[in-house]
Amino acid sequence: MASRGEAVVWGGKQQKKKKGIAVGRNRKILGDIGNLVNRPITRSFSAQILAKVQAAAKNNKKQASVKVKPKAEEVIDIEAGPDKEVQKNKNKESRASTSVLTARSNAACDITNKPREQIIDIDASDSDNELAAVEYIDDICKFYKLVENENHPHDYIDSQPEIDQRSRAILVNWLIDVHTNLDLSLETIYLTINIIDRFLAVKTVPRLEMQLVGISAMLMASKYEEIWTLEVDELVRLTDYTHEQVLVMEKTILNKLEWNLTVPTTFVFLVRFIKASVPDQELENMAHFLSELGMMHYATLKYFPSMVAASAVFAARCTLNKAPLWTETLKLHTGYSQGQLMDCARLLVSFHSMAGNGEEKVVYIKYSDPEKGAVAMLPPAKNLMPEGSDSQ
Amino acid sequence: MLTLREKYYDFDQISSKVFKCRRDDQFFTMKIVSILNEENQANNGVPYWIIREISILKELDHINIVRLIDVMTDGPDLFLVFEYLDNEFQADFLKNPKMFMYPQMKKEFLYQILNTVAYLHARKILLRDLRPENILVNVRTQVLKIALFGAARTFEAPLEAYSSSVGCLSYRSPEVLFQFGCEKYSTPNDVWAVGCIFGEMLLHRPLFSGPSDVELLDEIFTLLGTPTEETWPGVTSICGTCALMGPPQQPKDLAKEFPMLNPDGLDLLSKMLCLCPNYRISAEDAVKHPYFKGV
Structure with missing residues (x-):
């Protein structure tokens, strides 16, 4: 029955x-x-x-x-x-x-509940593509969601006497610029920032060494993620540090983080959640834009990577007026309801509304490019903006 | 922070770079890895493969994987502290004559290998260099351990391009052999390697042993037949030129090549050695195969 x-x-x-x-x-x-x-x-x-x-x-x-x-x-x-x-x-x-x-x-009188929305099999089109790792992808996401809190940096800014949110934003802005110019993979920049935040959460760093920590983290992330890893000299050329300083810092970071680089970053979840959104190119670009804005700002660290990724997709759908704003398929794959994402999504949209104004504009410039659909120039999601605020 | 000598003691040399040591009442195996290159320089810091190997091993906790306990640095050297495996664990497990005494033992070890590969794939880790030399077994307790993760790496789905100059030639899958240079490959590559090990267990010799990519492909096609667009959609675009494939060959009857295998075993072997990676069985499905009933 x-x-x-x-x-x-x-x-x-x-x-x-x-x-x-x-x-x-x-x-x-x-x-x-x-x-x-x-x-x-x-x-x-x-x-x-x-x-x-x-x-x-x-x-x-x-x-x-x-x-x-x-x-x-x-x-x-x-x-x-x-x-x-x-x-x-x-x-x-x-x-x-x-x-x-x-x-x-x-x-x-036809006053009945609408039939519940169908859940889409987002991997159906990839069933014959071994590169999509269809058999394992759900296991991987579940596993990562399970362990994401283990390597999530705690609130550290107050314990850093010489570093504040602004200096972190300046560093991340510069690193995203370097990353774009060196044509590295997105995994590398997300892992770089993850390494920096985890290191700053366990070690006091003088302001003058922030950039050294940044390039050393990028070196390590590229070794982990890229096929052709970065050369130390490529990074040293961009700064005033010596070759030796970078090598010493690399070892210091590795030891402090106990060599744990196999960690879930926002990117891991973002790729999956974008797929669950059954996206067009504009939606994909917008979600990446919002996620990278999140990476720029220290305030985003209070949320787990999976929530930032889900919120970026939700905020992107709101910005582009997609209907429905949140689907059963997205709820299933992200594990979050629309209500759970509101705070984080509002935060990301607030970053979008300010993106063109400050000095740290690299992400804004990157996503103003027509190649990226110029999504940064679209007005931020009205329904996620505080009452009476102007966009950009 | 404790120094190496404060933390570990009673060092006993096993080989040039491997020591047995003690901490409290426990024994460990310590492997010394130099981060210097051939010219005795650390031009680029810690080599990428060491970073990958250590960070991957740190995350794993599985009975069939040699556990990494600790990492310590001292100048240009890294000291990797692993769980201690006693003398009963023999490396290069197929060279162990006791391995072939009982057919059930082969099945048990094959199951353990597949179970480990499935565990790794579910944690987005490609093994990429699975071969008998990296597998240690204790015949008495029938426990198998996979060691040496130098060629392992994590993957994102959909997979990106990874280096194809990886893994021992004999255990390389046709999709990797076809793609000279940097191309995409995925979890089926590891399953192919397990299939080759399965064949080697049965024949007591490497299943394929061609000295070069082209000769190895020829050996593979001699046994399994030349792939066609029907058996491997898109194969002609992958290999670029059909000259690589040589003259068309029909697949041999695996039942005649492996008379010692029952129908379930033949079915599993053929699914693991399926030429088309899309159609190849996954490690996750392979461990559920009827061949392992009763294991």
């Missing part, structure tokens, strides 16, 4: 059951009233039902092991025909017949 709110299939056609009431199909007069059973439950009939339930359970087990993509709701085919539905007994049915009839009249 399909429980409340589940879909029931009649003759292969999916119908919606609203609170125990079958909607949108022909029925005998009063054929659906709660206490009416269309067929007596004889021993043989109850055995049939039991067999079906067991078969369904067995089938579900089999499906689970094959990792079938979750669907919006389970569809249970009881038997093809309205007369064969077994109704719950009246005393087990909490609804009074009056409310049943009220619901009926609502249904007749």
Whole structure:
């Protein structure tokens, strides 16, 4: 028996059951009233039902092991025909017949709940592409979500006598510029900033050494992520530090972080969540823009990487007026509801509204390029802006 | 912070760069790795493969992976402290004659290898250099350990281009052999290597041993047949020139090549040695294969 709110299939056609009431199909007069059973439950009939339930359970087990993509709701085919539905007994049915009839009249007037939104299998198109690592991608994301708090830097600015949020923003701005000019992968810049923040959370650094920490972190991140790693000389050329200073700092950072570089950054989640958004190029660019703005600002550190990534996608959808703003598919893959993302999304949108004004404009300039769809120049999401504030 | 000598003691040399040492009442294996290059210079700091190996190993906790306990630095040297494996653990496990005494033992070890590969893939780690030399076994306890993660790296999905000059030639997959230079490859590459090890367990010799990429491909196609657009969609665009593939060859009957294998074993082997990486079985599915019933 399909429980409340589940879909029931009649003759292969999916119908919606609203609170125990079958909607949108022909029925005998009063054929659906709660206490009416269309067929007596004889021993043989109850055995049939039991067999079906067991078969369904067995089938579900089999499906689970094959990792079938979750669907919006389970569809249970009881038997093809309205007369064969077994109704719950009246005393087990909490609804009074009056409310049943009220619901009926609502249904007749088409005042019913909309069918729940379908969850999209975002990996269907990649099932034949081994590079997409489809079998493992959900496991990877679950694992990363599980461990993201282990390597998340705590609030450290107050324990750094010579460093403030502004000096961090200046450093990140410069590093993003270097990263763009050296044509490094996005993984590398996200890991670079992660290394810097984790290091600053455990070691007091003089202001004059901030840039040294930055280039040493980028060197390490490139060794971890790139095929062709950066040469120390490429980075030394951009600064006043010596070759030796960079090598010493690299070792210092590695030891302080106990060599833990296999960490989930916002980028890991962002790629997955963008895919779950079934994006066009503009949405993808906008999500990356907002995420990189988040990376620039210390305030974003209070949120876990998965939340920043999900908020960047949500804020991007709001900015581009996508409907719906948050989908069941996104909720499933991110693990966050729209409400949970509001604070972080508002923060990212506030960064967007100020992006063209300050001195740290590298991300804004990067995403003002027509190649990136000039998404930085679009007005920030109105519905996530504080009341009465002007955009840009 | 404690120095190396304060933390560990009772050093006992096992080989030129490997020591047995003690801390409290526990034994460890210490591996010394120099960060200097051939010219005795550390021009670019800590080599990329050491950074990858250590940071990956630090995250792993699996019975079939040699555990990294600690990392210490001293000048140009790194000291990697691993769990201690006693003398019963033999490296290069296929050279161990006891390995071949019981068919069930081979199945048990194959299962452990696949289980480990599935664990790594689920943590976005490609092994890339899986070969018998990197596998240690204790025949008495029937425990297997995979060591040496120099060629391992993490991946993002969808996968980026990674270096194809990686891994021992005999265990390289056709997709890697086809792609000279830097190209994309993924988790099926590791499964192919396990398939080669499976074949080697059965035949007591390397399944493929061509000295060059082209000769190795020829050996692979001699056994498994030349791929076509039907069996491997897009293969002609991957290999660029069909001259690489030589004259078309029909696949051999694996049942005749591996008479010692039951139908389940043949099915698993053929799925692991499927030429098309898209159709190759995943490690996760391989551990659930009926061949391992009862393991």
